[in-house]
Amino acid sequence: MDRIDELFPNYDEKGRNLVRSAWSIALNALEGQTRGNGHPFIEHPVGVAKIASDEIGLPAECVAAVFLHEAQRFHPETDITAGNDFGKDVLTLVDGLNKISTIKPKDTKLEAENYKKLIVSYSKDPRVTVLKLADRLEVMRSLDIFPKLSKERKILETLMLYIPLAHQLGLYNMKSELEDIYFKYAEPEQYRAITNKLKSTEKDRQLLTTQFIEPLKNKLSEEGIKYKLKVRTKTAYSIWRKMQKQKVPFEGVYDVFAIRFIIDCEPDREKEHALCWRVFSRVTEEYESDTNRLRDWISNPKPNGYESLHITVKNKDNVYLEVQIRTKRMDDMAENGLASHWSYKGIKHEETLDKWLTSVRYILEHPENGKTGSGYYEDDLPEPPSKEIFVFTPSGELRKLAAGSTVLDFAFDIHSNLGIRCTGGKVNGKAVPIKEKLKTGDVVEIMSSKNQKPSQDWLNFVVTSKARTKIRQKLSEAEFQKAAEGKELLERRLKNWKLELNDEALATLMKKLQYKNVNAFFAAVGDGTVDIADVKNFLDGNHEKATEETPAEKQESGRQSQNKAEASDDIMIIDAKNVKSLDYKMAKCCNPVFGDDVFGFVSIKDGIKIHRISCPNAARLMERYPYRIQKVKWSDSPSTSSFQVGLKVIAAHEPSVINEIIDTVNAFRASIRNFSVNENGRNGTYDIQMKISVPSNLELDKVISQIRVRKNVLKVSRS
Numbered sequence: 001m002d003r004i005d006e007l008f009p010n011y012d013e014k015g016r017n018l019v020r021s022a023w024s025i026a027l028n029a030l031e032g033q034t035r036g037n038g039h040p041f042i043e044h045p046v047g048v049a050k051i052a053s054d055e056i057g058l059p060a061e062c063v064a065a066v067f068l069h070e071a072q073r074f075h076p077e078t079d080i081t082a083g084n085d086f087g088k089d090v091l092t093l094v095d096g097l098n099k100i101s102t103i104k105p106k107d108t109k110l111e112a113e114n115y116k117k118l119i120v121s122y123s124k125d126p127r128v129t130v131l132k133l134a135d136r137l138e139v140m141r142s143l144d145i146f147p148k149l150s151k152e153r154k155i156l157e158t159l160m161l162y163i164p165l166a167h168q169l170g171l172y173n174m175k176s177e178l179e180d181i182y183f184k185y186a187e188p189e190q191y192r193a194i195t196n197k198l199k200s201t202e203k204d205r206q207l208l209t210t211q212f213i214e215p216l217k218n219k220l221s222e223e224g225i226k227y228k229l230k231v232r233t234k235t236a237y238s239i240w241r242k243m244q245k246q247k248v249p250f251e252g253v254y255d256v257f258a259i260r261f262i263i264d265c266e267p268d269r270e271k272e273h274a275l276c277w278r279v280f281s282r283v284t285e286e287y288e289s290d291t292n293r294l295r296d297w298i299s300n301p302k303p304n305g306y307e308s309l310h311i312t313v314k315n316k317d318n319v320y321l322e323v324q325i326r327t328k329r330m331d332d333m334a335e336n337g338l339a340s341h342w343s344y345k346g347i348k349h350e351e352t353l354d355k356w357l358t359s360v361r362y363i364l365e366h367p368e369n370g371k372t373g374s375g376y377y378e379d380d381l382p383e384p385p386s387k388e389i390f391v392f393t394p395s396g397e398l399r400k401l402a403a404g405s406t407v408l409d410f411a412f413d414i415h416s417n418l419g420i421r422c423t424g425g426k427v428n429g430k431a432v433p434i435k436e437k438l439k440t441g442d443v444v445e446i447m448s449s450k451n452q453k454p455s456q457d458w459l460n461f462v463v464t465s466k467a468r469t470k471i472r473q474k475l476s477e478a479e480f481q482k483a484a485e486g487k488e489l490l491e492r493r494l495k496n497w498k499l500e501l502n503d504e505a506l507a508t509l510m511k512k513l514q515y516k517n518v519n520a521f522f523a524a525v526g527d528g529t530v531d532i533a534d535v536k537n538f539l540d541g542n543h544e545k546a547t548e549e550t551p552a553e554k555q556e557s558g559r560q561s562q563n564k565a566e567a568s569d570d571i572m573i574i575d576a577k578n579v580k581s582l583d584y585k586m587a588k589c590c591n592p593v594f595g596d597d598v599f600g601f602v603s604i605k606d607g608i609k610i611h612r613i614s615c616p617n618a619a620r621l622m623e624r625y626p627y628r629i630q631k632v633k634w635s636d637s638p639s640t641s642s643f644q645v646g647l648k649v650i651a652a653h654e655p656s657v658i659n660e661i662i663d664t665v666n667a668f669r670a671s672i673r674n675f676s677v678n679e680n681g682r683n684g685t686y687d688i689q690m691k692i693s694v695p696s697n698l699e700l701d702k703v704i705s706q707i708r709v710r711k712n713v714l715k716v717s718r719s
Helices: 003-007 013-029 043-056 060-074 088-100 112-122 127-141 148-168 172-186 188-200 202-222 236-246 269-286 328-343 350-365 367-373 407-414 416-420 456-460 465-497 503-513 518-526 532-548 551-566 576-581 618-624 656-666 697-708
Strands: 227-233 257-263 309-314 320-327 388-392 398-402 422-427 430-432 444-448 572-574 584-586 598-602 608-612 632-634 643-652 671-680 685-694 713-718
Touching: 003 013, 003 043, 013 060, 043 060, 043 127, 043 172, 060 088, 060 127, 088 127, 127 148, 127 172, 148 172, 148 398, 172 188, 172 236, 172 328, 188 202, 188 236, 202 227, 202 257, 202 269, 257 269, 257 328, 269 309, 269 320, 320 328, 398 407, 407 416, 407 422, 407 444, 407 465, 416 422, 416 465, 456 465, 465 518, 465 532, 503 518, 503 532, 598 618, 598 632, 608 618, 643 656, 643 697, 656 671, 656 685, 656 697, 685 697, 697 713
Parallel strands: 257 320, 572 632, 584 608
Antiparallel strands: 227 257, 309 320, 388 398, 422 430, 422 444, 598 608, 643 685, 643 713, 671 685
16 A cells, blocks of 8 residues: 555545656655755645545545646646646646635735635636635644744735635635634634633533433434434634623633534435424423524525524533534535535535536625625634734735834834835835825835935824834934034034033023923024024123122022022923923933823923922922923823833732732723832732833822722832
């Protein structure tokens, strides 16, 4: 027995010989080719062929086409007809697979309908579509061997192209497995939690099944009903979707598994229906049923042909169980959808096969009607990530960005220097400005110029943190350079004039000219916005005033000036909705939050810094530098921004207290940015330091008060 006999024992000798010839060509063409794990590449077509043969029930011609396609994909010059008579069907399948393999996501813009249209236009045989799905299933089963970028691309393609396609064609087993693999990589933590729950409750399900069937065994046996009992556990993805929809924990999904009767019966509809209802009667005699949950898809099959009786019953322990009753023919249809037409009684039923192939082509050519053929699973198809978009470079490289990202965000994601020089772009071949928002599937080419420079306006439309950071950095560099030039020029002139610009005079001059930080002032000097002659006149005026006053008068004048400054009604409004765009900063020593009592301090380098009135440094600043104190207040409109604030929590050494604190923060409009825990062995406590983001001090007060009332929390304070 050779390798082909071992792999495909279900085919007759003629079928195995056909596959053997194709296998031999593929072995020669793929010699030396390896996969990401170092194994021979021939493992991939073998895996696809096994799925097509064993799991879907495709004939030997389809398996042969898989091997020949892979041979020509790597070596298009391979002559598959020399000395071989594979027949017209096989060559048509190979041609379709070869054409589909040239489709790139950027050609389809990741839209399933476009993808399906391309498949239809590229293939004369609808079985090509099913083979392509088998190929993707094998790839997803082997996803760990691919590099990160390739892995992300395949996960996205599977989500947006292949799962909807499998769903629409009624290949439900394939759809469910693709969903679970997608879920495993897209939401690894949730996937682990649910699969671990399923493992830990497996024995409970087995016990429930055993207890359920025991009182029914004799009754069904006496009536001569032959059946097979199968337990269908809901997939991890389906359970997760139901948890999200119904907002319940794992334990709240009561139909995690179903007990399925598969009745052995010849395919005669009258006999099948009669047997299903007899089993239904015996089950409902023994167990209390919920009539509201009865689903009769035997009398009225679903549009896709699905037939089954579904009931929910309650056992003596008041545990609800879902029970499905169907015949073997019905189960084949439910498991493989329309594909079961060719596998149920063998490939010899050409009329049935033709009917299925016709229906597949109709579904592909009329996607708008495909909705009526939705699967019997009631869960929705996976939804694309709403907070992210996926776009491509002209070479097909996948890039993940935040939703709402623009051409300029994309440029910065490629490279900072490209972002700085970006003048616009081409999206799907069409020229667009840098403000153009992107959507998933776009192919983006960046246009740039060496003369381009970033402007303050860019900060109004970019959304990614990388772009904002780099733009600010570049703007600051430009301002610092101008400021350095302006400062050097001013100092040189003042030295010639024998004048001095001290801190007090600088603060007064900045206030008079309405500059909020020293860099902006010196930059204005550098670019000529501020005339140096005006600075000289200002200093000369101060100098003359100083020479006219006696020392006592000067002291009194200083006091009056100070009192006047303190009594000033000049109030700066801090707009919390646009906090990042103004020339002031939140002081890190006290982390003010919208709504706190605050004051401003005019610093030499960083503009105005906002401190809380209760800041540890407040008294020192007010005493030493009263002329730098600026009255400020928050705007009346509610904050739509967020502020980071430090919290220090001392709690009893109880394992549950950390999760309780985290849950408390997450219960409000707050999010944790940093969290660290130190064990204080001497006091038997946890010393917890965390940074949280909140929209206002009102929300912060709620968080602090709720943490404070926790049983094991000893002390909470802002840090």
